[in-house]
Amino acid sequence: MDSQLTQYIPILILLLVAIGAAAGMLIASVALGRWANRGRLQNRAKNQNINTPYECGMIAVGEGNTRLSVKFYLVAMLFILFDIEVVFMYPWAVVYRDMLKTNGPVILGSMVSFLGILFIGYIYALKKKAFDWKS
Amino acid sequence: MTGQLDQLFVSLKQWLVSFLPQAAQPMAGILLSISAIIGAFATMFAITTIMERKILGRIQNRLGPNRVGPFGLLQPAADGIKMLTKEDIVPFAADKLVHFLAPVVLIIPVALALAMIPYGRNMTAVDLDAGILFFFAVGSATELSVFMAGWSSQNKYSLVGAMRAIAQMISYEMPLVLSTVSVLMMAGTLSLPLIVQAQSGYIYEILPRWNVFTPWGLAGFVLFMIAATAESNRAPFDLPEAESEIIAGYLTEYSGFKYALFFMAEYWGLFAVSGLAVTLFLGGWNAPFPFLQWVPSWAWFFAKLGTIIFGFIWVRGTLPRLRLDQLMNFAWKFLLPMSLINIVVTAMWHFSRVFQFVGAREMRWVLCALVLAIPYFFLGRALGEGRPAKRNYKFAE
Numbered sequence: 001m002d003s004q005l006t007q008y009i010p011i012l013i014l015l016l017v018a019i020g021a022a023a024g025m026l027i028a029s030v031a032l033g034r035w036a037n038r039g040r041l042q043n044r045a046k047n048q049n050i051n052t053p054y055e056c057g058m059i060a061v062g063e064g065n066t067r068l069s070v071k072f073y074l075v076a077m078l079f080i081l082f083d084i085e086v087v088f089m090y091p092w093a094v095v096y097r098d099m100l101k102t103n104g105p106v107i108l109g110s111m112v113s114f115l116g117i118l119f120i121g122y123i124y125a126l127k128k129k130a131f132d133w134k135s
Numbered sequence: 136m137t138g139q140l141d142q143l144f145v146s147l148k149q150w151l152v153s154f155l156p157q158a159a160q161p162m163a164g165i166l167l168s169i170s171a172i173i174g175a176f177a178t179m180f181a182i183t184t185i186m187e188r189k190i191l192g193r194i195q196n197r198l199g200p201n202r203v204g205p206f207g208l209l210q211p212a213a214d215g216i217k218m219l220t221k222e223d224i225v226p227f228a229a230d231k232l233v234h235f236l237a238p239v240v241l242i243i244p245v246a247l248a249l250a251m252i253p254y255g256r257n258m259t260a261v262d263l264d265a266g267i268l269f270f271f272a273v274g275s276a277t278e279l280s281v282f283m284a285g286w287s288s289q290n291k292y293s294l295v296g297a298m299r300a301i302a303q304m305i306s307y308e309m310p311l312v313l314s315t316v317s318v319l320m321m322a323g324t325l326s327l328p329l330i331v332q333a334q335s336g337y338i339y340e341i342l343p344r345w346n347v348f349t350p351w352g353l354a355g356f357v358l359f360m361i362a363a364t365a366e367s368n369r370a371p372f373d374l375p376e377a378e379s380e381i382i383a384g385y386l387t388e389y390s391g392f393k394y395a396l397f398f399m400a401e402y403w404g405l406f407a408v409s410g411l412a413v414t415l416f417l418g419g420w421n422a423p424f425p426f427l428q429w430v431p432s433w434a435w436f437f438a439k440l441g442t443i444i445f446g447f448i449w450v451r452g453t454l455p456r457l458r459l460d461q462l463m464n465f466a467w468k469f470l471l472p473m474s475l476i477n478i479v480v481t482a483m484w485h486f487s488r489v490f491q492f493v494g495a496r497e498m499r500w501v502l503c504a505l506v507l508a509i510p511y512f513f514l515g516r517a518l519g520e521g522r523p524a525k526r527n528y529k530f531a532e
Contacts, residue, residue: 007261007262007263007264008263009165010169010250010260010261011247011250011263011269013162013165013166013169014169014246014247014250014260014261015243015247017166017169017170017173017246018173018242018243018246018247019239019243021173021242022238022239022242022243022396023239025392025396026235026239026392026393026396028219028392029218029219029221029223029391029392029393029395030223030392032219032220033219033220033221033222033223033392034222034223036220036221036222037220040222050224051224051225051226051227052226052227053226053228053288053289053290053291053388054226054290054292054382054387054388055290055291055292056382060290065286065289065294066291066294068294068295068298071302072298072301075305075306075463076301076302076305078467079305079306079308079309082309082471083305083308083309083312086312086313089313089316089478090268090316090319090325093316093317093319093320094319094323094324094325095323096319096320096323097320097321097323097485098323108482115475119475122471122472126468131463131464131467131468132460132464133459133460133463133464
């Protein structure tokens with residue numbers, strides 16, 4: 001197998017172990033909980049109120065999935081924009097020192113111009129009050 | 136002798152694996168290190184919960200748990216048994232499958248992130264070329280689980296808590312990732328063991344060559360720790376679970392062991408991100424002084440990790456919770472520009488290496504500190520809400 005891929009085999013094993021451990025613990029706890037509360041559970045059939053959504057003891061009002069402020073979605077969009085920038089910065093940061101010796105102006109100029117364009121976008125979002133939560 | 140103690144766990148693993156046939160050895164080695172990590176951090180979770188309650192108790196002028204076992208040290212065991220035997224309550228409106236899967240989905244990424252970290256010399260469970268990239272990639276997957284928990288519960292408070300959590304986590308992920316870029320620029324690698332290696336050695340034969348002892352490293356460390364606090368939903372950034380406002384956020388409808396799993400995953404995430412801070416800025420498993428190198432490397436790592444976690448607990452006991460608009464302003468208008476400026480400072484530090492005269496190091500320090508301090512001052516002023524209006528107390532004079 002390709003050596004690039006072989007180093008990910010431990011990850012796969014860890015993934016399986018983690019899934020197994022977490023799911024196993026959960027199933028065990030559900031079974032143990034049933035067993036430990038078997039006396040109470042028999043009387044439960046009459047009273048289903050314990051399974052209602054928790055709302056500080058009141059009967060729940062309205063739907064569970066209410067509408068939420070649009071600001072949350074705005075933050076998600078901004079996140080995508082700025083996270084792409086980080087994706088570009090990581091490979092740049094890794095080769096920065098090596099390339100500086102041979103190709104200094106290229107590596108510096110490319111990142112400075114990229115950050116400059118990004119900064120204009122940041123100022124625009126700031127002026128449009130995209131980061132403000134009070135409205 | 137010191138070398139043997141240092142490599143104790145590595146040779147123990149090799150000795151155990153050597154009983155197996157040749158073909159099964161690599162697989163068994165991986166399984167051994169993975170189970171060691173899961174076991175060690177499950178124990179550390181138990182210790183941290185009891186220590187956190189004890190320390191918070193001391194900060195708040197009370198005793199903390201002291202009934203179960205000597206000094207209350209068996210409290211985690213009692214809590215575990217209680218959580219295990221609790222009845223599992225699922226709301227009738229909930230999406231049962233997603234409600235069940237959410238804690239499992241949260242455990243997986245934090246366990247994967249923990250496997251990336253070098254715990255000592257030759258003690259990295261999974262040594263990837265792009266370790267830090269993988270760390271952040273799986274770290275982002277925790278948001279998915281939070282939203283699964285909030286949405287499937289069909290409860291208003293859960294949903295509001297989940298939305299808050301996601302908005303907070305993605306806002307603080309930017310400064311978290313950007314503050315590591317400067318370390319990568321100077322180390323020139325994405326592999327975590329190699330980053331630790333780049334920080335070995337001593338300046339003037341006494342001061343450690345850790346990243347935190349450079350201006351960009353110090354600023355990056357502070358930015359990283361603030362963002363890490365928000366990322367792991369700890370006070371003062373614990374808005375997603377603000378119990379006095381929205382019950383328990385996305386954990387409202389969870390009980391018994393599902394709740395315990397969420398709790399454990401959150402602490403594991405805290406350990407993982409603290410371990411990354413130790414690796415990137417505090418020199419990983421390197422000893423702080425040359426004459427202390429006889430102490431095993433893993434002991435240094437866990438000492439540093441414990442110190443950082445103590446810092447987290449201290450901050451939790453000290454600071455009040457932020458408001459949501461303050462939280463967002465802080466991330467977008469302060470931390471993000473500051474972490475970008477920090478990258479510029481890193482480049483400056485690198486270029487000013489040409490100065491070789493006496494006192495050049497101190498001069499570079501002052502120069503870089505000034506470049507950081509001026510934006511800090513102005514951004515902080517723009518962020519502040521000015522002086523609070525004078526209050527008139529009618530009855531409390």
